[in-house]
Amino acid sequence: MSSGAPLVPAVRARPGAGSVPSVRSERVVLPDGIRPATLHIEGGTIARVGRYDEPPSGPLIDVGALTISPGVVDSHVHVNEPGRTEWEGFDTATRAAAAGGVTTIVDMPLNSIPATTTGDALDVKRRAARGRVHVDVGFWGGIVPGNTDQIGPLLTAGVRGFKSFLSPSGVAEFESVSEHELSEALPTLAARGDRTAPLLVHAEDSSLLRTPQGDPRSYRAYAASRPAQAEASAIALLAALSLRYGVAVHVVHVSSADGVEAVARARATGATITAETCPHYLAFEERDVADGATSFKCAPPIRDARHRDALWQGLATGTLQLIASDHSPSPPSMKALDTGSFFAAWGGISSLQLSLAAVWTEARRRGFTEADLARWMSSAPARLSRLAPRKGTLEAGADADFVVWSPDLTFVVRADRLCHRHPWTPYEGRTLAGVVHSTFVRGECVWRDNALVRAGHGILL
Numbered sequence: 183m184s185s186g187a188p189l190v191p192a193v194r195a196r197p198g199a200g201s202v203p204s205v206r207s208e209r210v211v212l213p214d215g216i217r218p219a220t221l222h223i224e225g226g227t228i229a230r231v232g233r234y235d236e237p238p239s240g241p242l243i244d245v246g247a248l249t250i251s252p253g254v255v256d257s258h259v260h261v262n263e264p265g266r267t268e269w270e271g272f273d274t275a276t277r278a279a280a281a282g283g284v285t286t287i288v289d290m291p292l293n294s295i296p297a298t299t300t301g302d303a304l305d306v307k308r309r310a311a312r313g314r315v316h317v318d319v320g321f322w323g324g325i326v327p328g329n330t331d332q333i334g335p336l337l338t339a340g341v342r343g344f345k346s347f348l349s350p351s352g353v354a355e356f357e358s359v360s361e362h363e364l365s366e367a368l369p370t371l372a373a374r375g376d377r378t379a380p381l382l383v384h385a386e387d388s389s390l391l392r393t394p395q396g397d398p399r400s401y402r403a404y405a406a407s408r409p410a411q412a413e414a415s416a417i418a419l420l421a422a423l424s425l426r427y428g429v430a431v432h433v434v435h436v437s438s439a440d441g442v443e444a445v446a447r448a449r450a451t452g453a454t455i456t457a458e459t460c461p462h463y464l465a466f467e468e469r470d471v472a473d474g475a476t477s478f479k480c481a482p483p484i485r486d487a488r489h490r491d492a493l494w495q496g497l498a499t500g501t502l503q504l505i506a507s508d509h510s511p512s513p514p515s516m517k518a519l520d521t522g523s524f525f526a527a528w529g530g531i532s533s534l535q536l537s538l539a540a541v542w543t544e545a546r547r548r549g550f551t552e553a554d555l556a557r558w559m560s561s562a563p564a565r566l567s568r569l570a571p572r573k574g575t576l577e578a579g580a581d582a583d584f585v586v587w588s589p590d591l592t593f594v595v596r597a598d599r600l601c602h603r604h605p606w607t608p609y610e611g612r613t614l615a616g617v618v619h620s621t622f623v624r625g626e627c628v629w630r631d632n633a634l635v636r637a638g639h640g641i642l643l
């Protein structure tokens with residue numbers, strides 16, 4: 183925490199564990215703007231949004247000037263359990279989520295074993311998660327070569343949509359797909375998914391990726407092996423497939439100006455295509471990455487400031503609709519710490535707990551508000567995950583999922599404050615704005631003042 187500053191300002195009534203009938207703040211981030219308001223909660227949902235100064239009919243938590251924002255909905259998280267629980271698991275991931283103001287995560291189908299590519303595999307994953315999650319959790323299924331017959335069963339079992347890779351995923355159990363294979367799968371998805379279940383795609387054209395050359399410790403050498411054109415080329419293919427099959431396509435982790443332009447072109451042709459970027463592409467630029475600093479390795483790579491500016495512009499114009507963490511941890515032993523080799527290290531950044539603050543720190547510097555943040559990190563990812571309007575918004579009828587936080591307080595990222603299984607992140611040592619005071623899931627306070635106060639409250643969506 184910043185020196186001298188209290189962890190959080192004093193509040194007039196302190197939220198305890200358990201349900202609360204109403205919560206008020208001078209600064210509530212509502213769908214139509216930021217204003218003083220009272221959230222009246224009944225049975226875990228928001229019964230009504232009332233005036234700030236109306237007399238309470240029951241117990242009231244008054245958080246004063248602290249901001250109440252909709253809880254973050256992180257639609258791109260790799261939990262890795264079962265099978266690679268030593269990388270990350272449901273307990274640690276959802277604890278980190280609660281600490282960071284994230285009230286819903288949607289788990290990616292890969293890095294767990296089995297990968298979520300069959301209805302049975304989803305059952306296995308649900309059994310691993312049940313009773314052990316501290317925030318709400320949804321699941322993506324996977325489309326891989328040869329599992330078209332599982333699209334229906336996975337939808338019936340409740341996946342929010344599907345994920346595919348156009349380039350190697352990094353793990354053997356989750357193979358990438360070609361245009362030909364997607365052409366087989368997408369008619370089934372269009373028919374069974376009611377045209378609303380999206381296909382999320384890792385968009386890099388593998389024919390344009392190169393084997394990295396030169397000094398393995400050189401970040402530039404690694405980044406050069408995954409050029410921005412590979413992203414633009416893959417997005418153009420996805421636009422064509424979306425138009426051909428009438429499927430909603432979502433491009434995950436857009437990293438470049440070329441990618442933003444490709445998404446804009448695709449949307450102009452009428453393709454049903456949405457796109458996200460990630461905190462690390464918005465917070466960092468290539469020159470922040472020292473040689474050998476493999477905690478920054480991800481794919482596609484962090485690029486130079488021109489690309490970062492284009493991503494912010496894409497968010498401002500709505501070409502990019504949302505921000506998701508792509509939290510993809512691994513044990514430090516897989517990050518090639520001894521050699522600092524970008525060529526050998528696992529690609530994936532841990533940031534679930536920090537995404538709200540990491541994005542906010544840069545967003546406010548660029549003149550954006552908490553309302554923009556709520557759009558990018560709560561309502562839009564809830565829509566993508568087919569969880570809206572139940573999740574991602576503070577309005578009557580929605581789940582009472584919210585974060586109480588101070589946008590003005592800062593803290594220094596220290597590993598020992600992280601709840602991820604491996605307290606290891608490229609944000610270590612950075613000063614971030616945005617301190618979470620408490621996190622509420624369906625009307626219950628699950629996190630307060632740096633501690634989990636209600637364990638196992640999450641449900642599987």
Ligand SMILES: [Zn+2]
Pocket residue numbers: 258260290508510
């Ligand atoms: Zn990912």
